Amino acid sequence: MKAARIHPDFFEQFTCIADKCPLTCCQEWKIAVDEETNQRWKKLAPPKTVSVQKKALSEYIIEKDGERVIGLNPVHRCPFLSENKLCRLVRAYGDEVLSETCTVFPREVHEFEGHEEETLMPCCPAVIDLWRAAGTVQFPEVPGVGHDGDNEGEEMILLQIREQIIRLLQKEQKPLREALLESFYILLEFHKETLSEHFVSEYFSDKTLEELETAIREVEVPLADTIAECSELLQDLAVNYRKEGLYLCYLDPVIEEAEALSDGFDAQELTEKWMAFQSQFLQYEPLLRCFLQNEVFSDLVMPEGNLEQMILQLQWIAITCTAIRQSLFLKWIREGEGPLSYEDVRDYMVVISRMTGYDEEDVREYLLNSFETLVWDWGYFALIVGNGTVPKQ
Ligand code: SF4
Incomplete structure (x- = not known):
């Protein structure tokens, strides 16, 4: 029997804009x-x-x-x-x-045991335009996941976890960074246990999520530390591309700003700039919500994947998102701290997605070579994602 093929609601609306494309593939x-x-x-x-x-x-x-x-x-x-x-x-x-x-391109297909999933990659500006126009996106239910209490097998449970994480990201009243921090915390908890459907339902229950939200809001992550760490991550990601002379008009200005930041900064001043940037960046939150949900749908669970790989993929998604945010922050400073244009947001989403479009093996190798431990502790994930706290005076 032919496997069921599912895709998100925007998938069939894609058309290549060819000669009108601002960032051709x-x-x-x-x-x-x-x-x-x-x-x-x-x-x-x-x-x-x-x-x-x-x-x-x-x-x-x-x-x-x-x-x-x-x-x-x-x-x-x-x-x-x-x-x-x-x-x-x-x-x-x-x-x-x-x-x-x-x-x-930019379509991709993942073939799972019982079904196939199609989606669009964010490496194409026409895809970002689609999400901007739509405002929200919907992802299909995976046949057999999460409805009859009979999710046998690791893959089905991983797909159930993915569904729950997408639900968290869809909650408009929840800041995206909180949804990410909660998701990563839960994945780390799962990593300590034997996965079961019951365990997944318990962790994603309203009661547990409320407790987690309260606990996470109390953790202080100084913004200046988040900004400095994200600058370093961005510089690391950009090294090889700059050596090869790729994406220079996007990378050079932001890396020069990042290098200036590495030479020293006034934490108070930097924090104030970040808050001003956030007031601009916030208007693109619905677009980022679409972007992140798509990342989770397409990359979090790979065919024949396992929980550790899922954790590594969430780390990689966090690196991608923070590199986009950091690039835009540095560009915004570079250009005089005025309005943040949609074109800039779209272009950095596309360029950073192209730069981080690694397969699972390359993601693992990058993480192995760049960090002390392959699976981060929650504190490091929170450091790069940030939790919006400003240091007390
Ligand atoms: S990046 Fe997208 S819109 Fe641009 S040429 Fe390639 S497929 Fe077409």
């Missing part, structure tokens, strides 16, 4: 070429308009980080992208000529 990125496309491209000549002429399309393919990808030109663009941002291959040969990556 045909530049500064690894564009994978599958073996079947490689074989087809051996028999096709490049259109005459491609500036560097080679015998066959396959000759434009290179190996990078163990992957077969299209070799970008010296300004990091796909050699088949025309000046007016259209694909020369599609114009010459039709959509069928494209590699699987170019055909499918």
Whole structure:
């Protein structure tokens, strides 16, 4: 029997905006070429308009980080992208000529044991535009999860936990940072026990969540420490991309501000700036809520995954979100602390998502190399997410 395929409510509304795209996926990125496309491209000549002429399309393919990808030109663009941002291959040969990556992007599919999930990646500005226009997003129920009290098997329980975390993120009266802090705390508690459906229901009950909310609000995490740590995280994430000359117009200004911050800062002044920034940033909370729910839906539980991997993925989602927030804060300072534009928010969501779009193995390796412990303690998670407390005078 064919597995049920489910997707969020916005999935079918996606259309590529091609030449109108402000941040095309045909530049500064690894564009994978599958073996079947490689074989087809051996028999096709490049259109005459491609500036560097080679015998066959396959000759434009290179190996990078163990992957077969299209070799970008010296300004990091796909050699088949025309000046007016259209694909020369599609114009010459039709959509069928494209590699699987170019055909499918920004869609992704995860194949679980009993069903398949489709979603859209935030690495595309048209996806962020969709969420902005919609204001809220809805995710499908996974067949068999959480309704009949019979969620057998680890995967079903992990999917049940994911459903509960998405519910937490959907509560408009709950600040996003609190939803993240509560979710991470609960995952760490689960990590100490044998997972069971009963245990999940108990932890996500209204009573337990209320107690957790009260306890978390009492924890003081000085804002200046959060800002300083997030600056360091952003600098670490950006190192290799800057070395390769990628995303420089987005990264250089914010990394220069981050470096200035590392040289020393006045905690009081920095905190005041942050509060002023938050009053601007708050207008994009509904958009961030959509972004975060999508991250959780698409990345928190992987096929054949386990609880530890789920915890690592939540850490990675926290890194992604805090890097977006930190970039926007630093850019806002850099540009005179005025209004924060939607275009800036969208562009940093896209660029940081492209930079952090690692697979599970790469996420694990990055975390292993960058932190003392693979699974963080709750205090470190709270340090980077922040809990909005201002140090007492
Ligand atoms: S980033 Fe999205 S909208 Fe832009 S060219 Fe790629 S698929 Fe199309």
